[in-house]
Amino acid sequence: MYKIEHVGIAVKNLADSLPLYEKLLASECYKLERVESEGVITAFFRAGESKIELLESADPDGVIAKYISQRGEGLHHIAFEVADIKAEMARLKEAGFRLLRDEPSRGADNKWVCFIHPKSAGGVLVELCQEREME
Ligand code: ZN
Numbered sequence: 001m002y003k004i005e006h007v008g009i010a011v012k013n014l015a016d017s018l019p020l021y022e023k024l025l026a027s028e029c030y031k032l033e034r035v036e037s038e039g040v041i042t043a044f045f046r047a048g049e050s051k052i053e054l055l056e057s058a059d060p061d062g063v064i065a066k067y068i069s070q071r072g073e074g075l076h077h078i079a080f081e082v083a084d085i086k087a088e089m090a091r092l093k094e095a096g097f098r099l100l101r102d103e104p105s106r107g108a109d110n111k112w113v114c115f116i117h118p119k120s121a122g123g124v125l126v127e128l129c130q131e132r133e134m135e
Helices: 014-025 063-071 085-094
Strands: 004-010 031-035 040-047 050-057 074-081 105-107 111-116 126-131
Touching: 004 063, 004 126, 014 040, 014 050, 050 063, 063 074, 085 111, 085 126
Parallel strands: 004 050, 074 126
Antiparallel strands: 004 074, 031 040, 040 050, 105 111, 111 126
């Protein structure tokens, strides 16, 4: 795997969190995007070579809303950039990791993504992401 592409942070609402992270990172949010497949609205910031992704639930029963009701706002996942997501998924499956989906799905920020269940990854929700070719 390559670098940490981004760190995902669950927030209750972007309206409150955007100014906080703009102040913290001394950087402007450069992209707001709704991801239908995950039921989230995302906001991206650059932090050096990596990014910070804020995630707000797009609906009250979404996975981010559930996460926040159980654990509060905060760190949600770590995303690693990979060159070949399908090969990496096969390698991890072979090694005993539990993938949340069998095929890569369309994630935010023009990526193919796949998540690894935290129960098989030491309590950390891990995301693999690969830059999507322009279509
Ligand atoms: Zn992410």
